[in-house]
Amino acid sequence: MSTKVTLTDEQIAARDPSDSFQDLLKIETVEVPAALLESTDTYLGSEDIAISRYISQDFFDLEVEKVWRKTWQAACRVNRLREAGDYFVYDIVDDSILLTRTESGELKGYHNSCLHRGRALKRGSGNSDKIRCPYHAWSWDLDGEFKGAPCEWDFPHVNKENTKLPEVKVETWGGWVFINMDENAPSLKDYMEVLPQHMDQWKHEQRFVAAHVEKVIACNWKAGLEAFIESYHALATHPQILPYQGIDNSQYDVWGDHVSRSISAYGVVNPSHNDQFSEQDCLDGMMAMIGSEERPQLAPGQTAREAYALMNLPAANEAAGEDFTDRTTMSELMDSTLYSLFPNLAPWAGNGTVITYRHRPNGNDVDSCIMDVFILARFPEGTESPPDAATFRLESDQPFTEAAEVLGAGLANVFNQDGANLPQVQRGMKSSKKGMVTLGNYQEVRIRHFHQTIDKYLAK
Structure with missing residues (x-):
C-alpha cells in the first residue's frame, strides 16, 4: 500500500520545460482548429490504483454488468x-x-x-x-x-x-x-460529450477500412487499452521513434466522463534527445517509419516537420478529393492526435489516413483481450465508399509482424513492441507484492480519468 503524499501546486503543475504542443501550433501558417487549441491541464489526484482491478474475476464480472451492458x-x-x-x-x-x-x-x-x-x-x-x-x-x-x-x-x-x-x-x-x-x-x-464537436471536421464518416488487424493479447482489456492512451512508455518501448516524435511534451486532455485525448507531435526530435539527433535525422527517421528507402534532403532553413507535412499533402488531397493547400495545419497532416471514447474506442484525428484502436475482453477471460487496429482512409465526398478490407486475425502467440503486409513493416514493429510488453504486464501484476500501480500526474492522467469513470459506473 502506498503512503499518502502531499504535493505542492508547483509539483502538480509540473510539465516538461521544452516547447509544448501549443507552442508548435503558434508556428502554423494557417488557421488552427479550435479543438487543437484546447488544453485542459487536468489534475485528478496522485493515488495508486489497485492491481486487483486487472486480475480479479469478481471485478471483471462487475464490469460486465455495470460497464459493458450500460455503455455505448x-x-x-x-x-x-x-x-x-x-x-x-x-x-x-x-x-x-x-x-x-x-x-x-x-x-x-x-x-x-x-x-x-x-x-x-x-x-x-x-x-x-x-x-x-x-x-x-x-x-x-x-x-x-x-x-x-x-x-x-x-x-x-x-x-x-x-x-x-x-x-x-x-x-x-x-x-x-x-x-x-x-x-x-x-x-x-449526449454520451459522446465534446467528441463530435471536436472530431466531425475530420469526417470519419467519409472513410473506409483500408486495413483491419484483430489480435488476441494475453493481458486484461484495461491494461491493453492503457498502453495506447499514454505516450510515456514510448521512451523505453519505442526508441526508434525518438528522432522524430515529441514524447516528453505530449499534451494530455480530459473532458467530462467519457472523452480524453493525447497529442504527440511528429516531425520534431524528442526534447530530451535534442542533442543526439539533427533535423535531417528527424526526417530520415520518418521516412524509415513509412518503409520508404528515399532520404530526401532538407532545403536550407527547412524543418523536418515542414518537409514531412508537404510530403503528406498530395496523398491527403487525392484521398479526400479536396485541396488542403493553405487550409490544413501541419499537425492535421502528421501528428498523433488520439481521442478516446469510454469504454474502449480510440480514434485518431486529422486530414490524412488515420488509425482507430478498440480493446475488449476476450470472452470471459480476465487475463486476455482482443485488440483491433483499424486503418481508416478517406474517400472523396460524393463518391461511393470502397468496400472495407477483410479482417486479418492474429492469435496471442502470433506477433504483429505477421501482419506486416497489412499494417506496413514500421507500424507492425511498433505494435510488436507493445505486444511484447503487455503479457508481461499481466504476469508482473499477478506477482506484485505492492499490489498497486503508480501513475504519473500528467502523462498518465488519461488512465486515472478512465478508472475514475469506471468507478462511477460501478457505483450506479
Missing part, C-alpha cells in the same frame, strides 16, 4: 451494413448482438438468441432476407417481427406480440455503428 460501444463500421439484409454479429463477453439493415434502410440491433431454445441466430456477417434460427427454423423478418415456426399448432401460447426479437439501442457516428444494451441509456450524442 462501437460494434462495426456502417460499411458492413450497407444493403437491406446485411447483418453483423458483435460479441462482447457473454452478450451477442445481431445488427442488421431493414428493408426500409433502418439499422436494428437484437439480442442474438432464438426465443425458442436460445440458439444464436447468426454468426459472423453476411446477407439474409430474414432472421431464421438454424436449429428449429423459427423465423423473424428484418424488423424483428415473428414470422412463424414449424408445427405452430404446438405453440398456442406463442403469438407475434410476445415473440418479437428484443432490441438494443443502435445509433451511428463517424461511420461507426454503436450499440447500447441499456434501455435507459442516454442518446449517443
Whole structure:
C-alpha cells in the first residue's frame, strides 16, 4: 500500500520545460482548429490504483454488468451494413448482438438468441432476407417481427406480440455503428460529450477500412487499452521513434466522463534527445517509419516537420478529393492526435489516413483481450465508399509482424513492441507484492480519468 503524499501546486503543475504542443501550433501558417487549441491541464489526484482491478474475476464480472451492458460501444463500421439484409454479429463477453439493415434502410440491433431454445441466430456477417434460427427454423423478418415456426399448432401460447426479437439501442457516428444494451441509456450524442464537436471536421464518416488487424493479447482489456492512451512508455518501448516524435511534451486532455485525448507531435526530435539527433535525422527517421528507402534532403532553413507535412499533402488531397493547400495545419497532416471514447474506442484525428484502436475482453477471460487496429482512409465526398478490407486475425502467440503486409513493416514493429510488453504486464501484476500501480500526474492522467469513470459506473 502506498503512503499518502502531499504535493505542492508547483509539483502538480509540473510539465516538461521544452516547447509544448501549443507552442508548435503558434508556428502554423494557417488557421488552427479550435479543438487543437484546447488544453485542459487536468489534475485528478496522485493515488495508486489497485492491481486487483486487472486480475480479479469478481471485478471483471462487475464490469460486465455495470460497464459493458450500460455503455455505448462501437460494434462495426456502417460499411458492413450497407444493403437491406446485411447483418453483423458483435460479441462482447457473454452478450451477442445481431445488427442488421431493414428493408426500409433502418439499422436494428437484437439480442442474438432464438426465443425458442436460445440458439444464436447468426454468426459472423453476411446477407439474409430474414432472421431464421438454424436449429428449429423459427423465423423473424428484418424488423424483428415473428414470422412463424414449424408445427405452430404446438405453440398456442406463442403469438407475434410476445415473440418479437428484443432490441438494443443502435445509433451511428463517424461511420461507426454503436450499440447500447441499456434501455435507459442516454442518446449517443449526449454520451459522446465534446467528441463530435471536436472530431466531425475530420469526417470519419467519409472513410473506409483500408486495413483491419484483430489480435488476441494475453493481458486484461484495461491494461491493453492503457498502453495506447499514454505516450510515456514510448521512451523505453519505442526508441526508434525518438528522432522524430515529441514524447516528453505530449499534451494530455480530459473532458467530462467519457472523452480524453493525447497529442504527440511528429516531425520534431524528442526534447530530451535534442542533442543526439539533427533535423535531417528527424526526417530520415520518418521516412524509415513509412518503409520508404528515399532520404530526401532538407532545403536550407527547412524543418523536418515542414518537409514531412508537404510530403503528406498530395496523398491527403487525392484521398479526400479536396485541396488542403493553405487550409490544413501541419499537425492535421502528421501528428498523433488520439481521442478516446469510454469504454474502449480510440480514434485518431486529422486530414490524412488515420488509425482507430478498440480493446475488449476476450470472452470471459480476465487475463486476455482482443485488440483491433483499424486503418481508416478517406474517400472523396460524393463518391461511393470502397468496400472495407477483410479482417486479418492474429492469435496471442502470433506477433504483429505477421501482419506486416497489412499494417506496413514500421507500424507492425511498433505494435510488436507493445505486444511484447503487455503479457508481461499481466504476469508482473499477478506477482506484485505492492499490489498497486503508480501513475504519473500528467502523462498518465488519461488512465486515472478512465478508472475514475469506471468507478462511477460501478457505483450506479
